[in-house]
Amino acid sequence: MAAYEVEVATGDMKEAGTWDNVYVTLFGAAGQSERTELDNYGPNFNRGTVSGTQFCACAFISTLGKLLLVKVEKDPFLVRKDDEWYCSKIVVTTPEGEVLLFPCYRWISREELVELRGGRAMKVFEDDHPLLVDHRRNEMMQRKSFYQYVFIWAVQRPEYSLKGFSGEMSMCLFVTLFTRLFDDVGLHGYIYESAFEALMAVCCLILYLVFPLLSFTSSPISGLELKIKGLLGSAEKWKNIDDMKKIFWFRSTTMSEYVAEHWKEDDFYGFQFLNGVNPSVIKRCSELSQNFPVTEEMVKPFLEEGTSLQNEMKKGNIFIYDQKKMDGIPARLYDGETLRVTGGLCLFYLNPENKLMPIAIQLHQQPSEENPIFLPSDLETDWLLAKMFIENADSMDHQAVHHLMNTHFLIEVYTVATLRCLPVIHPIYKLLFPHFRYTLSVNTSGRDSLFGPEGALSIVCSLGHAGLMELMRRSHSEVTYSSLCLPENIAARGLESIPNFYYRDDGLKLWDIISSFVGAVVENYYPSDSDVHKDTELQDWISEIFTHGFLGNKASGFPSSFHTVKDVTKFITLVIFTSTAQHAAVNNGQFDYYSWPPNVSILLHKRPPTTKGQSSMTTILETLPNVGETAGLIAMARLLSEKYDDVVPFGTYPEERFDEPALKQMIKEFQAELSFLTEEIAARNSQLEIPYTYLIPNQMENSITI
Incomplete structure (x- = not known):
């Protein structure tokens, strides 16, 4: 026996x-x-x-x-x-x-x-026993009934209008319908308790901010409420910029304190477009468009002596930030009046000291007498206001597009497609699933409470919910495969050689390390391109992502099928990079940069300046959020950057999903490469005035958890 x-x-x-x-x-x-x-x-x-x-x-x-x-x-x-x-x-x-x-x-x-x-991991064409074939088929039938995509296009398909998403939206990635939530994706109260409580704290804080007479007694907010009770709900305007530092006893970081001291400086302003929380927006400028009529005379005082704007463009030293997709998006009402959001342009010059300096700002797309080009030589408060409105638009683009849409919601599509198309025994499921931990949970919890019409983000930003949705709709139509793949993104923007671009330097090294690891794993299971063709589950997986994540848009360049081993390697590299490095880059510095509203504020009250010489520091204080709003925004920035007790650092893989010794060795080698990069970045940062820490491997998470 x-x-x-x-x-x-x-x-x-x-x-x-x-x-x-x-x-x-x-x-x-x-x-x-x-x-x-x-x-x-x-x-x-x-x-x-x-x-x-x-x-x-x-x-x-x-x-x-x-x-x-x-x-x-x-x-x-x-x-x-x-x-x-x-x-x-x-x-x-x-x-x-x-x-x-x-x-x-x-x-x-x-x-x-x-x-x-x-x-060992098995592909669909390798299962030959009837018991395994039936088990595989039944598993996928069950998962496809549990997980379904829902398009939000209320005008054409009103039956899919869910609570919190009743406006026009063509992207299924904003709402995925779960008829049941599998416990193996981290949707469980015990393991996600701390993150869930933090998210609820965000919502309570913002609700308390907007409705100060409401009473909140739930435990998530109690500790924070005691600390900032005298500030939240206050409609009083700041009387002095330095008074805002009173909130910092609530919490500060070395970087947030640096920002509070240096926010006015132009070189620090330019630095943030390379190494702040939204490093994917500027590009090299070789020719100015007609709607941005910057002249040589305007910017000559800010260029190196003896040169010209045309020469500097030829040398590759001129860069532009063009937020034309914001143009015409209606902002929300505030105290009965419509706020204003600018779809502006900002010109940067890389000076001989290798500092990226803003040299011209136009706050709207169409030039006119009421849309002047602001210059560093203008009245100090005029120039500060112009920079603040550019950052205001950029912060909403960052939150809605580069953070929520391009990391959280895209990873949600990849996750649901994986659940629907790949059984747990599939090698790609085993490889990817550690990078999906908790993401569906945080997206599900935060979809209404943070991003819905009455969510925290929607009610504190200048655009409001409808404006944010329109911004995402416009941005999604412009998303391409190459724009999400970092090496191609950097090349397309002409930023291969710009100095002091640490997001690029660390990100490209991480991309290469991930690609090398993924390539080894994929080639182990797919020795030839014919193996890729034969894997019908893998083909269904990428087809669903193309159809539901990118609406079947062939012009986007996203693959609808895989033809080669290299195709598979590249796409899976993108998935892992997005869920780890890219999310860390756009998420982990939020408190550092957003906790000082004069530097970046997602909410501005007064309209953008239309003339020069009429502003003062009082104008700036009236434009910035009031005392209560500032406290709420800082609290939200803190909680969105928080770390939790059960964080899984990038590359650690505590769950033993692979049984093959060769795969375990590949993981060890991957971890060794990440460890080496951690040491390399630490050595570089020790020599920098402003260390770039968001892509240090051992400080990144293995998945999107907040």
Whole structure:
């Protein structure tokens, strides 16, 4: 009679254990075992423990043959509320001594049945046993019924108008309909409690800001409320810029303090367009458009002596920020009046000291007498206001497009397509899924509370919800495959050689490291291009992403199918880079740069200046958010940049999903490359006045969690 040893690991997290009875059935090519309870002397399945037991197969079966599946069931032990159990993995040792890994990494409810695949990752055309073929088919049918895409296009398809998303929007990536939420994607209260509470704190803070008479008693806000109680809800205007520093006892960083001291300086203003939270917007300028009539005489005082604007453009030293997609987007009402948002232009000059300096700003697209070109030689407060309105527009573009749309929502599309098209045994599922941890959860929680019509972001920015949605609609129509792939993005913007561009330097190194790792994994499972063609699940995966994420737009350049191993490697590199490095670049510095509203404010009250010489510091204070709004914006910036107790650093992969020694070695080599880059960046940063820290590998997360 054959004996099998089964070890079951329980997750090391809050409430991971269970009092319920756990049963296991083994399925092999030659038969199945009896349904056997896993039981040891003493407590079983406690948090962070491994429970093992010996049991025998059915008496009439001498061997189960090749082990194919493990079925896990959980039955009530006591009459009590349903307790969920987090099973990390099951390891089975066969009578022949073969050790097989069956990854689980999900919560299992009472009376729930879970079937696990084990051994090496398998593609669809490699499954030849009827049991495995049926299991694979049933898994994907179930997942496709649980996860569905929903287009938000209210005019044409009103039946899909969900709460919080009733305006026109052509992008399914804003709302994905989950008829059920799988626990293996991190949608569970125990493991996501801290992040969920932080998100709720954001909402409570902003609601308290806008409706100060409301009473909030929930625990997430209590600690913060006590600290800033005297500021939130106040409609008083700031009387002095330096008074804003009173909020910093609430929290500050070295970088946020630097920003508060240097926000007026032009070289620091230019630095932020390279290394701030939105480093993907400027490009090299070789010719000025007719709607931005900057003359030689205007900018000559700000160029190197003896040169000209035309010469500097030829040398590649002139750069432009053009926010034309903001032009004409209606802003929201504030105290009965419509706010104004500028779709402006800003010209930069890379001076001989390698500093990127703003030299001309036009706040609207069409030149006119009421749309002057502001210059550094203008009245100081005129120039400061012009820079503030450019940053105001850029901050909304950053939040709505480069942060939410191009990281959170795109990764949501990739995640849902993975759940719908790739079974857990698929090599690409195993490779990608650690980078999807918690993303659906934070997107689901924040879609209404942060981004909906009454969400925190919508009610504190100048555009408002409808304006943000229109901005995203316009931006999505311009998204291309190459614009999201960092090497091509940098080349297209002509920024390959601009100095002191640390986002580019660190980002390209990370891209190469990720690409090398992904290439090794992909080539291990797809030795030839014909293997890529034969994998119908992989082809369905990229087809769904192309159709639902990019609306089948062939002009975008996104692949609708894979033809080569290189095609697969490039796209998966993009997915991992987006969920780790790109999100870190646009997310982790929010408190550093947004906690000082004179530097960047997503909300400005007064209209942009239309004439020169009429402003003062009082004008700036009246333009900036009031005391209560400032406190709320700083609190939101803090919470959106927060770290949590169960952070998984980039490249660590605590979940053991791959059983093959070759893959484990690839992961070790990948981690070694990331460690080397961490040391390299640290050495460089030690020599910089303003260290760039957002793409340090060991300070980045493995997925989007906030």
